[in-house]
Amino acid sequence: MIFTAHVEILPHPDLLDPQGKAVLLGLSNLNITAIEDVRVGKHIVLNIEADSMQVADDLAKEACEKLLVNPIMERYSYEVTED
Amino acid sequence: MIFTAHVEILPHPDLLDPQGKAVLLGLSNLNITAIEDVRVGKHIVLNIEADSMQVADDLAKEACEKLLVNPIMERYSYEVTED
Numbered sequence A, B: 001m002i003f004t005a006h007v008e009i010l011p012h013p014d015l016l017d018p019q020g021k022a023v024l025l026g027l028s029n030l031n032i033t034a035i036e037d038v039r040v041g042k043h044i045v046l047n048i049e050a051d052s053m054q055v056a057d058d059l060a061k062e063a064c065e066k067l068l069v070n071p072i073m074e075r076y077s078y079e080v081t082e083d
Helices: A017-028 A053-068 B019-028 B054-070
Strands: A002-011 A035-051 A074-082 B004-011 B033-050 B074-082
Touching: A002 B033, A017 A035, A017 B054, A035 A053, A035 B004, A053 A074, A053 B004, B004 B054, B019 B033, B019 B074, B033 B054, B054 B074
Parallel strands: none
Antiparallel strands: A002 A035, A002 A074, A035 B033, B004 B033, B004 B074
């Protein structure tokens, strides 16, 4: 079966996010001042071939922890759906 | 009122995604071969001060179209929630 995992990775709330600050400046240059804060992270879509939802979930978690996420600077969440 | 918009930006399905291919190679080096495809995009969180959900929604859309998204290479979706 094919599963899709959507992974959201964002900088830790306590850390400065320079990319978000750059976007905020860009918005203010466009006179969009109602947007008060921006944080920029990653959205990663994984297509997983697995026998069950549980196996797909474990694989997504392993990929996050071993490769995709830097736990010192980022936090993540993911959701697995069956195609 | 404060609203939060979560914007997901992904490379167009028809386009090659070199960052995704690099992640796929990294996963295969970790012997995670059940993940067959990876696409890497952006996840952007906007904090919006607005009088109504409709205004916040319009601001999020304007930010996407004027600054955040390159419509030639990317597609996007977003969701606005009230805090």
